[in-house]
Amino acid sequence: MAQLPQAPIEERSLDDVPNAPGRHEPIGFILRLAKALHTYGVPAYELENTVTACAAKLGFGVQCLSLPTSITMTLLLPNSEAKTYVIRVAPGEVHLERLRRVSEVAHKVMREEISTRDGADELKSINQSLPTYPMWLVVIAFALVSAAVCRLFGGGVHEISAALVTGTSLGFLTLISMRHNLLMHLLPATAALVSTIVAYAAASLLPNTEIYISIVSGLIILLPGLTITIAMAELATMHLMSGTARLFGAGIVFILMAFGLVIGTYVAPQLGLQPLMAPEQQILLAWWTEWLAVLLGTMALVVLFQAKLSDAIWVIIGGLVAFASVKYASLYLNNAMTAFVGAIMVGVTANLVSRFTGVPGATMVIPGFIILVPGAVGFKSLTALVQQDVVGGLNAAFDMSLVGISLVSGLLISSLVTLPKANPLTDIDTDNIR
Secondary structure, eight states: OOOOOOOOOSOOOGGGSTTOOOTTSHHHHHHHHHHHHHHTTOOHHHHHHHHHHHHHHTTOEEEEEEETTEEEEEEEOTTSOOEEEEEEOOOOOOOHHHHHHHHHHHHHHHTTSSOHHHHHHHHHHHHTOOOSSOHHHHHHHHHHHHHHHHHHTTOOHHHHHHHHHHHHHHHHHHHHHTTOHHHHHTHHHHHHHHHHHHHHHHHHHSTTOOHHHHHHHHHGGGSTHHHHHHHHHHHHTTOHHHHHHHHHHHHHHHHHHHHHHHHHHHHHHHTTOOOOOOSOOOOOOOTHHHHHHHHHHHHHHHHHTTOOGGGHHHHHHHHHHHHHHHHHHTTTSOHHHHHHHHHHHHHHHHHHHHHHHOOOTHHHHHHHHHHHOOHHHHHHHHHHHHTTOHHHHHHHHHHHHHHHHHHHHHHHHHOGGGSOOSSHHHHOOGGGOO
């Protein structure tokens, strides 16, 4: 669903690299701008367009290649030899508030409202800024998203209760893993293991609980569905190396999670955790609880994606537009076409809001796509394959691919500014960074 917190790799601030261009030099600013955009979740096509436009405003050319773990740039200065720089970076992680601020810095430099010196200092301030929300609120957000998604998956009171507990435990696990490198590398498998055991424990106390819904709902925020969608968008815009690497990285995460699920389904019964079956019927939830789930879930995404509180209304609207599109389009269309329509509606709404309010399009697009991305379908595919249901697993994988392609097609049709332009030096709009 969203991108996982990334495992640390060997990277340092450019300020600490011997003989690196100074922060206040124009070249130093361009290098740091590229690294900041990458860090806060910008796809390859947007990063390269933005860096190219900014470099042109500063008077030199650039050839840029962005990959999930590195950025390669050749800078062409007037009356000087070309210089090539390689920056080691961690895979980007969505942080809406910092992304907005970095985009503003790039705009101001291109409009000559601030110098590259001031822009570089601002980038440093953004990187060193404290988290927008406290850690205890992040844990609550994990729980709320899990419960909300469980309701959208058709879960009842017992499944929602189990998803709340599972989401809370994974919230704590994610925060702990951020302080330990080894646990961070093992987070996908560990999260699936913990989610499975917690779901079995809840099912042993709450009768007639659907374990699989509880497990997937708890894991949903860690499933790399958004990564898959970004990878397909990069492939569609002919950024083949970045898209392929990102796609395979998401696949590895799915495999690790499937491994954790298998271990959990074996360990849980050994611990005496067995689903409790009873003749009683679960309470049927009213139709309006789906809309309440979307509202609470998108409010939690404001925290998880570190959006500014004043932008919370746009995050919520993005989620509501996506859900309404899917809910009503699904009455007449299949899954792929439903995702296509949802992507167009979210993209068009984000563009209109961005044009008239100046709010970056990503503020609405990313939360909206959280409801649309095929992460849960991909996880279902792998679990079916692990359970030796080859036909079911392949069918689910094919469905995931169709949904992903439909999302990308809808997004590109709704907002052509995300495509590389024929003249990106004069026609780029970085407010629509996705």
